Amino acid sequence: METITPAGQLFQYLITGITVGSIYAMVAVGFNIIYNVTEIINFAQGEFVMLGGLVMVSLHVGMGLPLIAAFPATMIIVTLVGMLLDRLAISPIRRPTVLSLIIATIAASILLKGTAMFIWGKDPYDLPAFSGRNPITFLGAVIQPQYFWVIGFLIITVIVLTLFFEKTILGKAMSACADNPDAASLVGINVKQMILLSFALSAAIGAVAGIVVTPISLMEYDRGAMLAVKGFGAAVLGGLGSFPGAVIGGLILGAIESLGAGLISSGYKDAFALIVLMFVLFYKPSGIFGDIEVSKIKRF
Amino acid sequence: MKLRRIVIFTTVCLFSLGFLVSPALAFKVGAVFSVTGRTSFLGDPEKKTAVMVAEQINAAGGINGEKLELIVYDSEGDATKANLAVKKLITQDKVSVVIGPSLSGTSMAVVPLAAKYKTPLISCAASYKITWDKEKGTARKWVFKTPQTDTMAVDAIYSALKQKGISKIAIMSVTSGFGASGRGELIRLAPEYGMTIMADEKYGPKDTDMTVQLTKIKGLAPKAIVNWSVGPTQVVVLRNWRDLGMKSIPFYQSHGFGSRKNIELAAGAAEGVFCPLGAVNIAELLTPYDTQYAVAQRYLKDYKAKYNEPLSSFGGHAWDALHMAAQALASVGDDKAKIRDYLENNIKGFVGQHGVFFYSPDDHIGLDKAAFRMVVVRDGDWALAD
Numbered sequence: 001m002e003t004i005t006p007a008g009q010l011f012q013y014l015i016t017g018i019t020v021g022s023i024y025a026m027v028a029v030g031f032n033i034i035y036n037v038t039e040i041i042n043f044a045q046g047e048f049v050m051l052g053g054l055v056m057v058s059l060h061v062g063m064g065l066p067l068i069a070a071f072p073a074t075m076i077i078v079t080l081v082g083m084l085l086d087r088l089a090i091s092p093i094r095r096p097t098v099l100s101l102i103i104a105t106i107a108a109s110i111l112l113k114g115t116a117m118f119i120w121g122k123d124p125y126d127l128p129a130f131s132g133r134n135p136i137t138f139l140g141a142v143i144q145p146q147y148f149w150v151i152g153f154l155i156i157t158v159i160v161l162t163l164f165f166e167k168t169i170l171g172k173a174m175s176a177c178a179d180n181p182d183a184a185s186l187v188g189i190n191v192k193q194m195i196l197l198s199f200a201l202s203a204a205i206g207a208v209a210g211i212v213v214t215p216i217s218l219m220e221y222d223r224g225a226m227l228a229v230k231g232f233g234a235a236v237l238g239g240l241g242s243f244p245g246a247v248i249g250g251l252i253l254g255a256i257e258s259l260g261a262g263l264i265s266s267g268y269k270d271a272f273a274l275i276v277l278m279f280v281l282f283y284k285p286s287g288i289f290g291d292i293e294v295s296k297i298k299r300f
Numbered sequence: 301m302k303l304r305r306i307v308i309f310t311t312v313c314l315f316s317l318g319f320l321v322s323p324a325l326a327f328k329v330g331a332v333f334s335v336t337g338r339t340s341f342l343g344d345p346e347k348k349t350a351v352m353v354a355e356q357i358n359a360a361g362g363i364n365g366e367k368l369e370l371i372v373y374d375s376e377g378d379a380t381k382a383n384l385a386v387k388k389l390i391t392q393d394k395v396s397v398v399i400g401p402s403l404s405g406t407s408m409a410v411v412p413l414a415a416k417y418k419t420p421l422i423s424c425a426a427s428y429k430i431t432w433d434k435e436k437g438t439a440r441k442w443v444f445k446t447p448q449t450d451t452m453a454v455d456a457i458y459s460a461l462k463q464k465g466i467s468k469i470a471i472m473s474v475t476s477g478f479g480a481s482g483r484g485e486l487i488r489l490a491p492e493y494g495m496t497i498m499a500d501e502k503y504g505p506k507d508t509d510m511t512v513q514l515t516k517i518k519g520l521a522p523k524a525i526v527n528w529s530v531g532p533t534q535v536v537v538l539r540n541w542r543d544l545g546m547k548s549i550p551f552y553q554s555h556g557f558g559s560r561k562n563i564e565l566a567a568g569a570a571e572g573v574f575c576p577l578g579a580v581n582i583a584e585l586l587t588p589y590d591t592q593y594a595v596a597q598r599y600l601k602d603y604k605a606k607y608n609e610p611l612s613s614f615g616g617h618a619w620d621a622l623h624m625a626a627q628a629l630a631s632v633g634d635d636k637a638k639i640r641d642y643l644e645n646n647i648k649g650f651v652g653q654h655g656v657f658f659y660s661p662d663d664h665i666g667l668d669k670a671a672f673r674m675v676v677v678r679d680g681d682w683a684l685a686d
Binding site for chain 1: 338340341475501502503504506507508509511512513515516518519521531532535536539543544545561565567568
């Protein structure tokens with residue numbers, strides 16, 4: 001039988017933690033995009049991840065589309081769902097308050113979950129790994145090739161988003177809505193359209209997260225809520241609204257869960273992450289990268 | 301005025317018609333299953349099976365020439381709804397015996413009703429607490445059940461391990477009711493079989509990866525791993541086990557693994573995995589000399605023909621319960637107390653889907669570890685382990 005050294009074990013905990021953390025980070029980034037433009041927390045964010053996984057299964061496994069075609073097609077379908085969510089649930093609200101909008105997203109998440117249950121049933125679905133299932137042994141740890149895809153897509157997402165928000169007019173317009181919607185509309189930015197765009201973007205990122213995680217964890221209709229909770233934790237840990245914060249928050253959360261489960265006790269895995277989250281919020285209520293001055297002027 | 305008279309007349313007529321029709325012309329059996337909701341994977345095949353069995357009995361001339369009327373209510377897996385449904389079955393529908401509910405939780409919620417209304421109840425849920433009154437230290441007078449318990453599954457796994465001379469094991473369990481209950485029995489029975497539990501790892505029902513727990517186990521180098529979970533996690537854990545190159549450590553799953561869908565989802569990672577299953581899961585593998593061969597084969601064939609979907613072993617619990625109820629009705633009629641006495645004293649060697657039942661005043665479960673066969677996954681399908 002193969003044996004494993006303590007150092008190898010530690011490395012295995014870290015690499016697994018970082019992979020799981022990458023998924024949390026992607027969910028957290030999705031939360032942040034919508035939060036930055038609308039100041040609401042979109043509770044249907046986890047449902048985008050679930051839809052990404054399940055739609056991909058239908059297109060790739062069910063209809064036999066090749067990976068390279070099914071991937072963008074899934075992103076487009078989930079993006080459309082995100083845009084519909086904004087047009088049907090968020091934008092028609094007559095006197096929008098942060099609370100009423102958040103409640104609308106909760107309703108949307110229940111609706112999406114129920115619809116998914118009708119379409120796909122309650123069974124979990126599998127997706128073939130993108131580049132086979134032969135694990136790679138590295139420094140005593142075993143790494144599934146899919147781990148690289150997860151981490152890789154997180155890096156790509158972050159780079160593309162950073163470029164979008166800092167280099168394009170559209171991205172800058174969205175940031176402007178986040179800073180001050182009234183001033184933004186005075187200078188000619190269509191705030192409603194920016195909100196639509198923010199829902200589209202977060203849905204697309206959610207879809208990516210769902211597609212890359214399904215080969216590792218399978219996907220079923222009710223997995224969204226748990227991912228949303230973890231992603232929200234990551235976003236708060238890193239500082240709501242901050243993209244580097246979301247990534248660091250997600251990775252820290254994943255690593256703590258993994259190390260805590262491996263070195264101390266797997267039964268309290270979720271508790272370790274929450275304890276760290278509480279400590280961070282106790283000493284720095286705005287999160288690691290959050291700015292307390294900025295958070296004071298936010299409505300939520 | 302004329303209209304009003306017609307209305308009154310019609311109402312009176314309908315009422316009297318109702319009274320004329322109402323006297324029981326049929327044996328009434330009530331059933332409560334979680335047909336919809338989160339646990340419909342249990343209740344849905346149970347309902348389909350019960351309906352099929354009732355149709356078969358009636359097609360074969362009913363019970364002593366009388367029709368068997370099956371009334372099914374959906375508990376949606378909710379304890380309150382299960383309680384109301386059983387109350388309605390007993391007080392309004394006047395059934396002679398109730399089968400179900402599907403879950404341990406919903407069954408515990410209706411156990412008091414069986415005693416209060418003195419109506420026999422045959423539960424389709426796992427926990428031994430359903431039939432065993434811990435405070436009095438006796439079996440509950442009016443309650444029976446058909447499924448095997450966790451204890452029997454643990455007994456079956458530990459016996460198999462002992463036979464192979466394995467004593468150092470690692471256990472893994474999901475932090476849900478099913479996992480916690482199995483973990484409790486694994487720990488309680490370990491000393492009895494001389495098992496040393498080197499690691500006791502847990503994971504959440506929605507966790508994405510169990511590599512960490514398995515890595516820890518790998519470091520401790522046990523001689524076998526016993527895992528207790530249902531749903532996607534029991535598949536993911538197998539993939540992680542394979543990817544970590546731990547195939548040299550034998551892997552035992554609980555009876556919750558008993559669906560071919562899981563083998564398929566594991567994408568090859570389930571090869572060589574052991575699990576204890578009832579005869580109903582492996583009808584094709586039984587030899588014609590097996591006691592349960594005939595019933596299991598027939599059920600498999602009928603169910604597939606009627607519903608055109610793979611057989612779920614959970615439906616077998618309803619098969620066992622309804623057939624026992626029908627046997628009691630055929631022998632003693634619809635007197636509730638007599639049915640109860642019949643179940644307790646005359647179900648001796650009833651050949652069902654999940655085992656051969658022997659009820660007694662102290663044992664309302666009726667099965668032992670022999671109700672489980674140790675099965676191994678070979679070439680993507682079940683095979684009997686020797």
